[in-house]
Amino acid sequence: MRFNSLQQISQKAKETIVRFPLPLIICLFAATALLWLVDNNEKNEWFKYVIKFLVTCTISLPAFIGLTLFCERYYIKKRTVFALHVMLLLFAFLYFYFLPYEFTEITAARHLLLLLAAHLAVSFAPFLVNAEMQGFWQFNKSLFLRFLTAGLYSFVLFAGLALAILAVDNLFEAAIRDEAYQRLFFIIAVIFNTWFFLSGVPRDFPGLEKENDYPNGLRIFTQFVLLPLVTIYLGILYVYELKILVTMNWPRGWVSYLVIGFSTAGILALLLVWPLRNDDRYKWVKTFTRLFYIALLPLIALLFLSIYIRVKEYGITENRYFIIVLAIWLLGNAIYFLFSRMKNIKVIPMSLFVVALLSGFGPWSAFEVSKSNQRSRLINLLSDQGMFKENRIVPAPIGNAMDKELRMKMGSLFDYLLSTHDIKILQGIMDINLDSLRVKHGKYRLATMVMKSLNLEYEEGWRYDPEKSDKFQFTTETHDGLPLNVDGYQLFFKYEYYGSEREESKKVQLDSTAFFMVDFISDKNVLSIVDADGVASELKMDALVSRIHKEYSITAFNLPETLMMATLQSENMECKLIFRSLYGTLSQKKELKEITSLQVDVLYRKK
Numbered sequence: 001m002r003f004n005s006l007q008q009i010s011q012k013a014k015e016t017i018v019r020f021p022l023p024l025i026i027c028l029f030a031a032t033a034l035l036w037l038v039d040n041n042e043k044n045e046w047f048k049y050v051i052k053f054l055v056t057c058t059i060s061l062p063a064f065i066g067l068t069l070f071c072e073r074y075y076i077k078k079r080t081v082f083a084l085h086v087m088l089l090l091f092a093f094l095y096f097y098f099l100p101y102e103f104t105e106i107t108a109a110r111h112l113l114l115l116l117a118a119h120l121a122v123s124f125a126p127f128l129v130n131a132e133m134q135g136f137w138q139f140n141k142s143l144f145l146r147f148l149t150a151g152l153y154s155f156v157l158f159a160g161l162a163l164a165i166l167a168v169d170n171l172f173e174a175a176i177r178d179e180a181y182q183r184l185f186f187i188i189a190v191i192f193n194t195w196f197f198l199s200g201v202p203r204d205f206p207g208l209e210k211e212n213d214y215p216n217g218l219r220i221f222t223q224f225v226l227l228p229l230v231t232i233y234l235g236i237l238y239v240y241e242l243k244i245l246v247t248m249n250w251p252r253g254w255v256s257y258l259v260i261g262f263s264t265a266g267i268l269a270l271l272l273v274w275p276l277r278n279d280d281r282y283k284w285v286k287t288f289t290r291l292f293y294i295a296l297l298p299l300i301a302l303l304f305l306s307i308y309i310r311v312k313e314y315g316i317t318e319n320r321y322f323i324i325v326l327a328i329w330l331l332g333n334a335i336y337f338l339f340s341r342m343k344n345i346k347v348i349p350m351s352l353f354v355v356a357l358l359s360g361f362g363p364w365s366a367f368e369v370s371k372s373n374q375r376s377r378l379i380n381l382l383s384d385q386g387m388f389k390e391n392r393i394v395p396a397p398i399g400n401a402m403d404k405e406l407r408m409k410m411g412s413l414f415d416y417l418l419s420t421h422d423i424k425i426l427q428g429i430m431d432i433n434l435d436s437l438r439v440k441h442g443k444y445r446l447a448t449m450v451m452k453s454l455n456l457e458y459e460e461g462w463r464y465d466p467e468k469s470d471k472f473q474f475t476t477e478t479h480d481g482l483p484l485n486v487d488g489y490q491l492f493f494k495y496e497y498y499g500s501e502r503e504e505s506k507k508v509q510l511d512s513t514a515f516f517m518v519d520f521i522s523d524k525n526v527l528s529i530v531d532a533d534g535v536a537s538e539l540k541m542d543a544l545v546s547r548i549h550k551e552y553s554i555t556a557f558n559l560p561e562t563l564m565m566a567t568l569q570s571e572n573m574e575c576k577l578i579f580r581s582l583y584g585t586l587s588q589k590k591e592l593k594e595i596t597s598l599q600v601d602v603l604y605r606k607k
Contacts, residue, residue, distance in 0.1 A: 034186040062118040066125040073126035113360035135208035150197040233262040316373040321366035378413040407459040415447035442557040491604040542592040
């Protein structure tokens with residue numbers, strides 16, 4: 001093994017900084033933000049901005065790497081390179097600005113699609129125009145191996161330094177806090193790992209076309225591990241398809257994921273052995289490739305049949321939309337590689353890049369199509385029951401006898417639209433204030449309360465009904481970082497309990513000699529405060545939970561502070577308790593059984 005001198009390593013590090021300045025700056029800022037998070041929680045007023053910044057960084061990093069590679073490959077003029085980087089930086093700022101504070105399912109899905117597109121762009125950015133398939137494969141092989149090497153080096157470096165810190169902590173009683181390990185991990189995982197990875201990204205793109213190096217280990221893994229697994233999956237799916245033809249039982253919904261998983265593994269395997277196709281020793285590669293795509297056609301038909309049945313019965317949702325799009329993408333790839341003479345493997349990442357962007361954004365996106373489809377299904381169902389008149393949703397007659405299945409379908413539709421999408425989609429055709437209901441009862445109980453306002457009982461469908469659960473969740477209204485009024489009190493602190501991970505007690509120092517203790521006694525469900533004179537005062541949590549449950553039932557968020565407030569006092573002190581969260585379970589009689597976690601603000605005053 002050849003070891004580079006420190007001078008060579010230093011030179012390589014400097015070259016990487018010059019080559020990828022913005023990606024490394026992004027990593028530096030991201031690592032700094034992560035270090036800040038180690039010492040701060042979500043109650044800090046800057047917390048949500050830091051999270052938005054980190055999310056933006058995950059998109060910006062691969063995007064700037066891809067742009068750098070593109071500009072290098074096609075010798076873009078410096079003035080144009082600067083303009084392109086400014087445009088991409090502007091896009092990053094706009095993405096940060098418009099990214100919502102509440103990371104919903106739709107926001108997360110859109111982000112993942114954009115993240116996928118950004119990483120795919122890196123794979124073909126230097127080969128966007130040139131038809132250099134060998135160079136394209138060698139480039140991505142180098143990226144893949146560099147990624148694995150960087151991960152291995154980062155893991156070893158972190159493990160070694162973490163053990164060194166642990167040794168110092170134990171041998172010298174240095175009292176090193178656990179946060180030190182978190183900081184070390186973020187620095188290595190974000191800065192060192194990315195820096196090391198980028199230092200090995202190929203630069204001689206034309207030279208890659210002439211390179212014929214193929215790792216023998218990769219061939220052995222693909223030929224004797226991955227391809228046999230693909231063949232096994234193929235056999236299972238064909239036997240299942242034969243069973244459908246014999247029994248005439250329609251395919252189950254999960255078969256879609258199995259077909260997509262098999263197809264992905266097969267395409268990956270074929271990409272891994274692609275350079276061997278012209279080697280006389282591995283003639284089976286061309287044969288296997290053609291047979292794979294031929295065998296894929298009946299499975300794609302099964303995939304279309306499976307999703308058609310689900311859509312016909314339940315309509316289009318985001319998941320079903322993605323399955324439809326992937327089925328079309330698989331069919332297009334199969335037809336292309338069966339009948340095209342060129343068989344350009346760049347088609348795979350480039351077409352998936354386009355699919356990811358189109359699926360996530362625009363009126364044709366998964367979210368817009370699903371929302372429109374499910375809204376239409378709800379309106380049609382309501383119309384059939386006489387509950388949609390003059391473009392308004394009207395309540396059912398009191399004492400109606402709507403059957404369980406209909407209520408389940410209706411509840412599922414309300415649940416999906418109100419919890420997954422913006423409530424404005426239904427607010428315009430309803431007389432009740434949906435926003436007020438959501439604030440009072442939380443989004444997961446919103447469908448139940450809407451059904452109740454329409455004189456219908458919510459029937460459990462694809463999501464559980466909180467009314468029928470034995471678990472409760474209560475939180476107070478948020479103040480977006482506004483200060484707490486502590487007039488008349490001398491001390492403010494927080495106490496938290498998380499089941500077995502709780503503190504045994506919290507000791508609060510009043511002055512140089514006096515202190516008092518706060519503790520939650522789980523077997524009695526009481527919060528105990530022992531003052532400086534040793535006098536204990538206890539708050540029975542069952543009374544507080546019963547008071548909240550009586551008005552708000554099982555789950556309620558953003559409750560007023562007055563409802564989540566209690567007072568404890570002795571002869572010498574008084575404490576105001578403001579509970580920020582209360583989680584636990586109830587008995588069958590709806591009495592308090594257990595507190596699983598709580599967060600409380602304590603305001604102390606000496607009498």
